[in-house]
Amino acid sequence: MDFQASSWLQSMHTMFCVSFFSFAILFSFFSLLIYLLRVKPWCSCKNCQAYVTSSWSKDFDNLCDWYTHLLRKSPTGTIHIHVLGNTITANPENVEYILKTRFDNYPKGKQFSVLLGDLLGQGIFAVDGESWKFQRKMASLELGSFSIRSYALDLVTSEIQCRLIPLLSSFAGNNMVLDLQDTFLRFSFDNICKFSFGLDPGCLKLSYPISNFAVAFDTASNLLAERARAVLPIIWKFKRMLNLGSEKKLKEAIKIVRALAEEMIQQRRKMGFTNKNDLLSRFMGSINDDKYLLDIVVSFLLAGRDTVASGLTSFFSLLSRNPQVELAIREEADQIMKPNQDIASFEELRDMHYLNASVYESLRLYPPVQFDSKFCQQDDVLPDGTFVRKGTRVTYHPYAMGRMDSIWGSDCLEFKPERWLKHGKFVPQNPYKYPVFQAGLRVCLGKELALMEMKSVALALVRRFNIRVSDPNQDPLSAPGLTASFRGGLPVVVHERSV
Numbered sequence: 001m002d003f004q005a006s007s008w009l010q011s012m013h014t015m016f017c018v019s020f021f022s023f024a025i026l027f028s029f030f031s032l033l034i035y036l037l038r039v040k041p042w043c044s045c046k047n048c049q050a051y052v053t054s055s056w057s058k059d060f061d062n063l064c065d066w067y068t069h070l071l072r073k074s075p076t077g078t079i080h081i082h083v084l085g086n087t088i089t090a091n092p093e094n095v096e097y098i099l100k101t102r103f104d105n106y107p108k109g110k111q112f113s114v115l116l117g118d119l120l121g122q123g124i125f126a127v128d129g130e131s132w133k134f135q136r137k138m139a140s141l142e143l144g145s146f147s148i149r150s151y152a153l154d155l156v157t158s159e160i161q162c163r164l165i166p167l168l169s170s171f172a173g174n175n176m177v178l179d180l181q182d183t184f185l186r187f188s189f190d191n192i193c194k195f196s197f198g199l200d201p202g203c204l205k206l207s208y209p210i211s212n213f214a215v216a217f218d219t220a221s222n223l224l225a226e227r228a229r230a231v232l233p234i235i236w237k238f239k240r241m242l243n244l245g246s247e248k249k250l251k252e253a254i255k256i257v258r259a260l261a262e263e264m265i266q267q268r269r270k271m272g273f274t275n276k277n278d279l280l281s282r283f284m285g286s287i288n289d290d291k292y293l294l295d296i297v298v299s300f301l302l303a304g305r306d307t308v309a310s311g312l313t314s315f316f317s318l319l320s321r322n323p324q325v326e327l328a329i330r331e332e333a334d335q336i337m338k339p340n341q342d343i344a345s346f347e348e349l350r351d352m353h354y355l356n357a358s359v360y361e362s363l364r365l366y367p368p369v370q371f372d373s374k375f376c377q378q379d380d381v382l383p384d385g386t387f388v389r390k391g392t393r394v395t396y397h398p399y400a401m402g403r404m405d406s407i408w409g410s411d412c413l414e415f416k417p418e419r420w421l422k423h424g425k426f427v428p429q430n431p432y433k434y435p436v437f438q439a440g441l442r443v444c445l446g447k448e449l450a451l452m453e454m455k456s457v458a459l460a461l462v463r464r465f466n467i468r469v470s471d472p473n474q475d476p477l478s479a480p481g482l483t484a485s486f487r488g489g490l491p492v493v494v495h496e497r498s499v
């Protein structure tokens, strides 16, 4: 190449770089301007100042408890954090309005897919409209079928009998401390991988190290939650553009998750999928696009892993502090199951009203998804009179709702399964008072599976072991993340029961 041509190329390259950066700066400037018009990051009201300076943390262990305190004091059950452009509500009428009545005005929105799209792509959690309808229809056909439910029960049974019980037995009686949270994360990760991909990562095998996949999944989930808490999203967007700090770490974690999920899809393609029961095989029957399949499957992993583990961890934490509930679960099970039977059938589970009530009650106090946000499309007014500006976030808060006197009465902080029973039979509550599985048009598709999994584990362990938190004086502290978890896990001591 002669000198003239090479200097021409060089100046083109410089021009391209300059235009690219000018465009990026202009684009960021306009996004910031639009953001500032909708949100008030300079707001100096008491709540916003407490948020920005984190002064709330002097009195509360975590953000959810602080929001709960504010929501309990609010006459409407709704508050604003202006610096986040976030209207937070614990008012059941507002929740019904957002999730059902004006569903179209409160989608996940572009903002949500900007937040989580790097991990979830076009998966069901991140999209609205036709793509969501298509995935929801397919997934509900699959998840609602009897064959997949019994396939799921077989998987859960095998994981409980072959791994969970032997693991707990190996800890029983020697006063060794077991982290129950970590155990349930491994348990539900094995289950959801078998269920989604038909492949077994074997995380719960005795002394097996947790897989790269699971570690990367945790990192991605925590860093994505950090994005959602940012007062100035422009900062993480810049960091992402320049691949710096937490965004660099996030990118690496997402790369690992997606690469491993992709490998699993390839492996399943080679194995063939026509006679298989797992979700991936079922989706592969109607979707050819591997990227789309990957997005769908990653959403299911996120949906099914941390939520179930979180629900089980808090259930056992509550049980350890409420032995009268444990006793009542055993008494009910003894009436329905045989003495050495570990796993209940669907029919037996259905007849255990007290067990069902205990699981619902535990999820009320410790919902795995503590809050969930939508983005308002057009200016609107909620049933309690709250004005919501177009483009801002609206959050319903199951954690706070479980702790409102106005919804559950003055004993709302107590763990009382009896509140769900009438003449010994389980009576469900209005789902907009209890949106633990969301409610309305986007209600959780895995609810029945999750309840079956939680009840099966609860029964098998409660009947065989006495499980007690190792330090009863230490209340568990919640850790930030997309799904609720305890800081430092849940250390327990296990004893085999002599029946």
Ligand code: HEM
Pocket: 124, 125, 136, 139, 300, 303, 304, 305, 307, 308, 311, 367, 368, 369, 372, 435, 436, 437, 438, 441, 442, 443, 444, 445, 446, 447, 449, 450, 451
């Ligand atoms: C205790 C366990 C669980 C809880 C508390 C729970 C809760 C929720 C919540 C709050 C949502 C709405 C989230 C959002 O829109 O951002 C949701 C959606 C969803 N869940 Fe669950 N979930 C649980 C277990 C599961 C399991 C085991 C599966 C799958 C096997 C599952 C599949 C889904 C799917 C596919 C959606 C998306 C529904 C849609 O957007 O139309 N969930 N779940």
